[in-house]
Amino acid sequence: MPELPEVETMVRGVRPYMEGRTLSQLRRYPCRRKPLSCKPDFTRIARRVKGRIVREVTRTAKRIVIQFVAPGAEAEQLFEYLVIEPRMTGLLLVDDPPSREHLRFEFVFASAGSKETRPNVSYWDRRGLGTVTLYTQTEFDQFLQSGRLGPDALAIEHAELYEKLQRTSRPIKVALLDQKLVAGIGNLYASEILYLAKIHPETPANRVPRGLMKPLQLAIRDVLETAILYEGSTLGDGTYRNVLNQDGSYQNEHRVYQKGGTLCTGCGRIPIERIVQAQRSTFFCSRCQKKYE
Numbered sequence: 001m002p003e004l005p006e007v008e009t010m011v012r013g014v015r016p017y018m019e020g021r022t023l024s025q026l027r028r029y030p031c032r033r034k035p036l037s038c039k040p041d042f043t044r045i046a047r048r049v050k051g052r053i054v055r056e057v058t059r060t061a062k063r064i065v066i067q068f069v070a071p072g073a074e075a076e077q078l079f080e081y082l083v084i085e086p087r088m089t090g091l092l093l094v095d096d097p098p099s100r101e102h103l104r105f106e107f108v109f110a111s112a113g114s115k116e117t118r119p120n121v122s123y124w125d126r127r128g129l130g131t132v133t134l135y136t137q138t139e140f141d142q143f144l145q146s147g148r149l150g151p152d153a154l155a156i157e158h159a160e161l162y163e164k165l166q167r168t169s170r171p172i173k174v175a176l177l178d179q180k181l182v183a184g185i186g187n188l189y190a191s192e193i194l195y196l197a198k199i200h201p202e203t204p205a206n207r208v209p210r211g212l213m214k215p216l217q218l219a220i221r222d223v224l225e226t227a228i229l230y231e232g233s234t235l236g237d238g239t240y241r242n243v244l245n246q247d248g249s250y251q252n253e254h255r256v257y258q259k260g261g262t263l264c265t266g267c268g269r270i271p272i273e274r275i276v277q278a279q280r281s282t283f284f285c286s287r288c289q290k291k292y293e
């Protein structure tokens with residue numbers, strides 16, 4: 001958490017407040033908590049982006065990508081990319097934060113005359129595990145080509161998914177969390193996806209029949225796109241909020257996640273089970289989801 005749907009919700013949420021605006025300052029809040037990991041250090045980042053224009057805000061896997069350009073410079077080598085990975089508890093906000101003490105920094109925009117009423121954008125992080133990296137164009141290209149991130153979960157095709165899953169005998173649930181294999185899926189949505197695709201989470205990835213690749217790919221897309229429509233999932237700890245500091249609502253649509261012991265709504269016959277795989281909880285129905293050996 002936040003996974004792809006939550007990060008995509010943040011990106012869509014901040015876009016109207018960031019794109020086309022000139023950053024007058026990247027201001028650090030006096031936060032006494034664990035400092036964020038920044039590369040280069042925060043002061044250098046702030047110096048480099050000051051006075052730049054936000055050209056575009058996009059998402060790569062579970063990261064927010066803010067593309068900056070110098071005024072009047074559209075040549076590609078002059079782009080810089082501020083990449084924020086919210087990890088466990090990071091949020092971008094345009095409204096009051098859940099708490100002031102965990103505010104980390106603020107994008108302060110130049111006001112284009114007195115008509116500008118849009119608020120600034122803040123980054124909030126309770127646990128402070130998020131990371132902030134500023135890349136030049138060359139560095140950003142290298143990052144994308146480094147193989148650290150596989151194809152985006154919303155874009156991967158079933159043939160490619162099959163080819164990727166063939167390479168590993170780890171359980172399918174664990175393989176789906178591997179960002180090098182497919183980028184953007186986290187623990188919560190992996191359980192939901194496998195339930196929808198009717199595949200048992202302990203099935204070795206390379207044993208999932210080829211004929212199930214299309215249903216699996218459609219399940220990935222269906223679960224993630226629906227979760228984006230619902231603006232993500234706010235779990236019991238209440239940490240995840242949209243940019244207006246409101247709950248997401250996909251948690252009300254979960255079919256298996258955190259539903260251990262409750263009757264499966266698919267078959268209506270047995271309760272949802274919980275197991276632990278690679279130190280993470282997995283939820284599934286052993287009647288609805290078939291295990292392939």
Ligand SMILES: [Zn+2]
Nearest residue numbers: 264267285288
């Ligand atoms: Zn069932």
